[in-house]
Amino acid sequence: MNDGTLLRVEGLTKRFGGVEAVSGVSFHVGRGEIYSLIGPNGAGKTTTFNMISGVVRPSSGKVTFDGVDIGGKPPHRMPAIGVGRTFQNLAVFKHATVVENLLVGRHCHMRTNVLDAMWFAGRARREELEHRRKVEEIIDFLEIEDIRDMPVGALSYGMQKRVELGRALATEPRLLLLDEMVSGMNTEETEDIARFVLDIRDELGITVLMVEHDMGIVMDISDRVCVLNFGRKIAEGTPAQVSADSAVIEAYLGGAKAA
Numbered sequence: 001m002n003d004g005t006l007l008r009v010e011g012l013t014k015r016f017g018g019v020e021a022v023s024g025v026s027f028h029v030g031r032g033e034i035y036s037l038i039g040p041n042g043a044g045k046t047t048t049f050n051m052i053s054g055v056v057r058p059s060s061g062k063v064t065f066d067g068v069d070i071g072g073k074p075p076h077r078m079p080a081i082g083v084g085r086t087f088q089n090l091a092v093f094k095h096a097t098v099v100e101n102l103l104v105g106r107h108c109h110m111r112t113n114v115l116d117a118m119w120f121a122g123r124a125r126r127e128e129l130e131h132r133r134k135v136e137e138i139i140d141f142l143e144i145e146d147i148r149d150m151p152v153g154a155l156s157y158g159m160q161k162r163v164e165l166g167r168a169l170a171t172e173p174r175l176l177l178l179d180e181m182v183s184g185m186n187t188e189e190t191e192d193i194a195r196f197v198l199d200i201r202d203e204l205g206i207t208v209l210m211v212e213h214d215m216g217i218v219m220d221i222s223d224r225v226c227v228l229n230f231g232r233k234i235a236e237g238t239p240a241q242v243s244a245d246s247a248v249i250e251a252y253l254g255g256a257k258a259a
Protein backbone atom coordinates (compact mmCIF):
# COMPACT_ATOMS: atom_id res chain seq x y z
CA MET A 1 0.00 0.00 0.00
CA ASN A 2 1.59 3.25 -1.05
CA ASP A 3 -1.09 5.79 -0.18
CA GLY A 4 -0.61 8.62 2.29
CA THR A 5 -1.07 6.33 5.29
CA LEU A 6 2.01 5.30 7.27
CA LEU A 7 0.41 3.61 10.28
CA ARG A 8 -2.94 1.86 10.30
CA VAL A 9 -4.52 0.45 13.45
CA GLU A 10 -7.64 -1.67 12.93
CA GLY A 11 -9.92 -3.05 15.64
CA LEU A 12 -7.14 -3.15 18.21
CA THR A 13 -8.29 -4.86 21.41
CA LYS A 14 -6.48 -5.84 24.60
CA ARG A 15 -7.91 -7.81 27.50
CA PHE A 16 -6.02 -8.17 30.78
CA GLY A 17 -7.91 -10.98 32.52
CA GLY A 18 -11.43 -9.61 32.89
CA VAL A 19 -10.49 -6.01 32.04
CA GLU A 20 -10.83 -4.85 28.44
CA ALA A 21 -8.24 -2.05 28.45
CA VAL A 22 -8.63 -1.29 24.72
CA SER A 23 -11.78 -2.16 22.74
CA GLY A 24 -11.77 -2.24 18.95
CA VAL A 25 -9.77 0.95 18.40
CA SER A 26 -9.10 1.97 14.78
CA PHE A 27 -7.25 4.97 13.37
CA HIS A 28 -4.63 5.82 10.81
CA VAL A 29 -1.69 8.22 10.82
CA GLY A 30 -0.75 9.85 7.53
CA ARG A 31 2.83 10.39 6.40
CA GLY A 32 4.13 13.66 7.83
CA GLU A 33 1.34 14.00 10.38
CA ILE A 34 1.64 14.84 14.06
CA TYR A 35 -1.12 12.70 15.57
CA SER A 36 -1.98 12.65 19.28
CA LEU A 37 -3.71 10.07 21.42
CA ILE A 38 -5.41 11.63 24.44
CA GLY A 39 -7.95 10.64 27.07
CA PRO A 40 -8.53 10.60 30.83
CA ASN A 41 -6.47 8.36 33.15
CA GLY A 42 -6.94 4.68 32.42
CA ALA A 43 -8.48 5.36 28.96
CA GLY A 44 -6.15 2.85 27.28
CA LYS A 45 -3.61 5.20 25.67
CA THR A 46 -0.45 3.51 26.92
CA THR A 47 -1.82 0.05 26.19
CA THR A 48 -2.61 1.12 22.60
CA PHE A 49 0.89 2.58 22.27
CA ASN A 50 2.44 -0.57 23.68
CA MET A 51 0.55 -2.73 21.20
CA ILE A 52 1.78 -0.58 18.30
CA SER A 53 5.40 -0.77 19.49
CA GLY A 54 5.31 -4.49 20.20
CA VAL A 55 5.62 -4.25 24.00
CA VAL A 56 2.12 -5.70 24.51
CA ARG A 57 0.61 -8.36 22.24
CA PRO A 58 -2.92 -7.45 21.06
CA SER A 59 -5.81 -9.80 21.96
CA SER A 60 -7.14 -9.00 18.48
CA GLY A 61 -6.82 -6.41 15.74
CA LYS A 62 -4.17 -5.40 13.28
CA VAL A 63 -1.27 -2.93 13.15
CA THR A 64 0.06 -2.12 9.68
CA PHE A 65 3.17 0.02 9.12
CA ASP A 66 3.78 1.24 5.58
CA GLY A 67 1.52 -1.53 4.30
CA VAL A 68 3.24 -4.32 6.28
CA ASP A 69 1.57 -6.16 9.16
CA ILE A 70 3.79 -5.57 12.22
CA GLY A 71 1.41 -7.02 14.83
CA GLY A 72 3.24 -9.36 17.19
CA LYS A 73 6.73 -8.16 16.17
CA PRO A 74 8.94 -7.90 19.30
CA PRO A 75 9.94 -4.40 20.46
CA HIS A 76 13.65 -4.86 19.68
CA ARG A 77 12.76 -5.37 15.98
CA MET A 78 10.93 -2.03 15.80
CA PRO A 79 13.91 0.31 15.22
CA ALA A 80 15.04 -1.75 12.20
CA ILE A 81 11.47 -1.62 10.83
CA GLY A 82 11.49 2.18 11.16
CA VAL A 83 9.55 2.72 14.37
CA GLY A 84 11.36 4.62 17.16
CA ARG A 85 10.00 5.51 20.58
CA THR A 86 10.56 7.22 23.91
CA PHE A 87 9.15 5.87 27.16
CA GLN A 88 6.86 7.31 29.84
CA ASN A 89 9.59 6.72 32.43
CA LEU A 90 13.05 7.90 31.48
CA ALA A 91 14.98 5.19 29.64
CA VAL A 92 18.55 6.48 29.39
CA PHE A 93 21.88 5.08 30.57
CA LYS A 94 22.61 7.51 33.39
CA HIS A 95 26.31 6.66 33.85
CA ALA A 96 27.06 6.93 30.13
CA THR A 97 27.69 10.25 28.38
CA VAL A 98 25.26 11.95 26.03
CA VAL A 99 27.30 10.83 22.99
CA GLU A 100 27.42 7.23 24.26
CA ASN A 101 23.64 7.21 24.77
CA LEU A 102 23.12 8.44 21.22
CA LEU A 103 25.48 5.80 19.85
CA VAL A 104 23.31 3.14 21.51
CA GLY A 105 20.53 4.33 19.22
CA ARG A 106 22.75 3.47 16.22
CA HIS A 107 22.97 -0.16 17.30
CA CYS A 108 20.15 -1.30 15.01
CA HIS A 109 22.15 -0.02 12.01
CA MET A 110 25.48 -1.62 12.95
CA ARG A 111 26.49 -4.37 10.52
CA THR A 112 30.07 -5.02 11.48
CA ASN A 113 30.67 -7.96 13.81
CA VAL A 114 33.94 -8.89 15.56
CA LEU A 115 35.19 -11.04 12.67
CA ASP A 116 34.41 -8.34 10.11
CA ALA A 117 36.26 -5.85 12.27
CA MET A 118 39.36 -8.12 12.27
CA TRP A 119 39.34 -8.86 8.53
CA PHE A 120 37.83 -5.72 7.13
CA ALA A 121 39.21 -3.01 9.38
CA GLY A 122 38.65 -0.37 6.71
CA ARG A 123 34.98 -1.18 6.36
CA ALA A 124 34.48 -1.23 10.14
CA ARG A 125 36.21 2.12 10.42
CA ARG A 126 34.05 3.66 7.66
CA GLU A 127 30.94 2.33 9.38
CA GLU A 128 31.98 3.77 12.73
CA LEU A 129 32.62 7.17 11.12
CA GLU A 130 29.16 7.09 9.58
CA HIS A 131 27.54 6.37 12.97
CA ARG A 132 29.52 9.19 14.59
CA ARG A 133 28.50 11.57 11.78
CA LYS A 134 24.83 10.73 12.36
CA VAL A 135 25.24 11.31 16.11
CA GLU A 136 26.86 14.70 15.41
CA GLU A 137 23.86 15.68 13.28
CA ILE A 138 21.52 14.87 16.17
CA ILE A 139 23.67 16.80 18.68
CA ASP A 140 23.46 19.77 16.37
CA PHE A 141 19.73 19.38 15.74
CA LEU A 142 18.83 19.10 19.45
CA GLU A 143 21.28 21.85 20.48
CA ILE A 144 23.12 19.70 23.04
CA GLU A 145 26.72 20.39 21.99
CA ASP A 146 27.70 21.83 25.38
CA ILE A 147 26.58 18.73 27.32
CA ARG A 148 27.82 16.07 24.86
CA ASP A 149 30.47 14.59 27.17
CA MET A 150 28.51 14.80 30.41
CA PRO A 151 27.10 11.71 32.11
CA VAL A 152 23.35 11.81 31.47
CA GLY A 153 22.54 11.30 35.17
CA ALA A 154 24.10 14.69 35.94
CA LEU A 155 21.66 16.55 33.64
CA SER A 156 18.29 18.13 34.48
CA TYR A 157 15.22 15.98 33.88
CA GLY A 158 14.29 18.02 30.80
CA MET A 159 17.74 17.53 29.27
CA GLN A 160 17.68 13.79 30.03
CA LYS A 161 14.38 13.57 28.12
CA ARG A 162 15.99 15.46 25.25
CA VAL A 163 18.80 12.89 25.17
CA GLU A 164 16.21 10.10 25.13
CA LEU A 165 14.56 11.84 22.19
CA GLY A 166 17.98 12.01 20.52
CA ARG A 167 18.53 8.31 21.02
CA ALA A 168 15.16 7.58 19.37
CA LEU A 169 16.16 9.87 16.46
CA ALA A 170 19.49 8.05 16.15
CA THR A 171 17.58 4.93 15.07
CA GLU A 172 16.46 6.99 12.01
CA PRO A 173 12.76 6.24 12.44
CA ARG A 174 10.10 6.94 9.87
CA LEU A 175 7.53 6.93 12.69
CA LEU A 176 8.39 8.32 16.12
CA LEU A 177 6.24 7.34 19.11
CA LEU A 178 6.46 9.80 22.00
CA ASP A 179 4.96 8.61 25.29
CA GLU A 180 4.08 11.52 27.60
CA MET A 181 7.20 13.35 26.57
CA VAL A 182 6.57 16.53 28.56
CA SER A 183 5.12 15.18 31.81
CA GLY A 184 7.20 16.56 34.70
CA MET A 185 8.68 19.33 32.54
CA ASN A 186 8.42 23.05 33.24
CA THR A 187 6.88 25.48 30.74
CA GLU A 188 10.17 26.36 29.06
CA GLU A 189 11.21 22.72 28.66
CA THR A 190 7.74 21.89 27.29
CA GLU A 191 7.97 24.71 24.73
CA ASP A 192 11.42 23.47 23.66
CA ILE A 193 10.06 19.97 23.09
CA ALA A 194 7.07 21.34 21.13
CA ARG A 195 9.49 23.19 18.84
CA PHE A 196 11.68 20.11 18.41
CA VAL A 197 8.68 17.90 17.56
CA LEU A 198 7.59 20.36 14.87
CA ASP A 199 11.16 20.47 13.48
CA ILE A 200 11.37 16.66 13.58
CA ARG A 201 8.35 16.55 11.28
CA ASP A 202 9.17 19.60 9.14
CA GLU A 203 12.95 19.25 8.74
CA LEU A 204 13.53 15.52 9.21
CA GLY A 205 10.26 14.41 7.59
CA ILE A 206 9.45 12.01 10.44
CA THR A 207 5.81 11.18 11.23
CA VAL A 208 4.95 11.57 14.93
CA LEU A 209 2.42 9.73 17.11
CA MET A 210 2.24 10.97 20.69
CA VAL A 211 0.40 10.02 23.85
CA GLU A 212 0.09 13.16 25.89
CA HIS A 213 -1.67 14.58 28.96
CA ASP A 214 -0.47 18.13 28.41
CA MET A 215 -3.33 19.71 26.46
CA GLY A 216 -1.24 22.80 25.65
CA ILE A 217 1.23 20.90 23.48
CA VAL A 218 -1.48 18.64 22.02
CA MET A 219 -3.63 21.55 20.89
CA ASP A 220 -0.65 23.60 19.68
CA ILE A 221 1.15 21.13 17.45
CA SER A 222 -1.14 18.19 16.55
CA ASP A 223 -2.63 17.92 13.08
CA ARG A 224 -5.23 15.45 14.36
CA VAL A 225 -6.19 14.08 17.74
CA CYS A 226 -7.81 10.76 18.72
CA VAL A 227 -9.66 10.67 22.02
CA LEU A 228 -10.02 7.45 24.00
CA ASN A 229 -12.28 6.86 26.99
CA PHE A 230 -12.73 3.52 28.79
CA GLY A 231 -10.76 1.81 26.01
CA ARG A 232 -12.92 3.11 23.17
CA LYS A 233 -12.38 5.81 20.60
CA ILE A 234 -14.94 8.54 21.29
CA ALA A 235 -13.73 11.28 18.92
CA GLU A 236 -11.17 12.13 16.27
CA GLY A 237 -10.38 15.31 14.39
CA THR A 238 -8.43 18.54 14.45
CA PRO A 239 -7.62 20.03 17.88
CA ALA A 240 -10.45 22.55 17.39
CA GLN A 241 -12.93 19.80 16.46
CA VAL A 242 -12.18 17.50 19.40
CA SER A 243 -12.05 20.28 21.97
CA ALA A 244 -15.58 21.32 20.92
CA ASP A 245 -16.90 17.72 20.92
CA SER A 246 -19.57 17.14 23.58
CA ALA A 247 -18.49 13.50 24.25
CA VAL A 248 -14.91 14.68 24.84
CA ILE A 249 -15.99 17.48 27.16
CA GLU A 250 -18.16 15.01 29.07
CA ALA A 251 -15.30 12.45 29.36
CA TYR A 252 -12.92 15.04 30.82
CA LEU A 253 -15.49 16.75 33.03
CA GLY A 254 -16.71 13.35 34.23
CA GLY A 255 -13.13 12.54 35.25
CA ALA A 256 -12.79 15.90 36.95
CA LYS A 257 -16.04 15.39 38.87
CA ALA A 258 -14.90 11.93 39.97
CA ALA A 259 -11.47 13.21 41.07
Ligand SMILES: Nc1ncnc2c1ncn2[C@@H]1O[C@H](COP(=O)(O)OP(=O)(O)OP(=O)(O)O)[C@@H](O)[C@H]1O
Pocket residue numbers: 016019020021039040041042043044045046047048
Ligand atom coordinates in the same frame (compact mmCIF):
# COMPACT_ATOMS: atom_id res chain seq x y z
N1 LIG B 1 -0.69 -5.07 32.67
C1 LIG B 1 -1.94 -4.79 33.02
N2 LIG B 1 -2.67 -5.67 33.73
C2 LIG B 1 -3.96 -5.38 34.07
N3 LIG B 1 -4.60 -4.25 33.76
C3 LIG B 1 -3.90 -3.34 33.06
C4 LIG B 1 -2.55 -3.54 32.67
N4 LIG B 1 -2.13 -2.44 31.96
C5 LIG B 1 -3.17 -1.59 31.96
N5 LIG B 1 -4.23 -2.12 32.61
C6 LIG B 1 -5.56 -1.50 32.78
O1 LIG B 1 -5.99 -1.09 31.49
C7 LIG B 1 -6.66 0.15 31.55
C8 LIG B 1 -6.00 1.13 30.58
O2 LIG B 1 -4.69 1.45 31.08
P1 LIG B 1 -3.64 2.37 30.29
O3 LIG B 1 -2.42 2.45 31.13
O4 LIG B 1 -3.52 1.89 28.90
O5 LIG B 1 -4.40 3.75 30.30
P2 LIG B 1 -3.83 5.22 30.00
O6 LIG B 1 -4.88 5.89 29.20
O7 LIG B 1 -2.48 5.14 29.43
O8 LIG B 1 -3.76 5.83 31.46
P3 LIG B 1 -2.78 6.94 32.08
O9 LIG B 1 -3.17 8.23 31.44
O10 LIG B 1 -3.15 6.94 33.53
O11 LIG B 1 -1.37 6.53 31.79
C9 LIG B 1 -6.63 0.59 33.01
O12 LIG B 1 -7.86 0.20 33.60
C10 LIG B 1 -5.49 -0.20 33.57
O13 LIG B 1 -5.66 -0.44 34.96
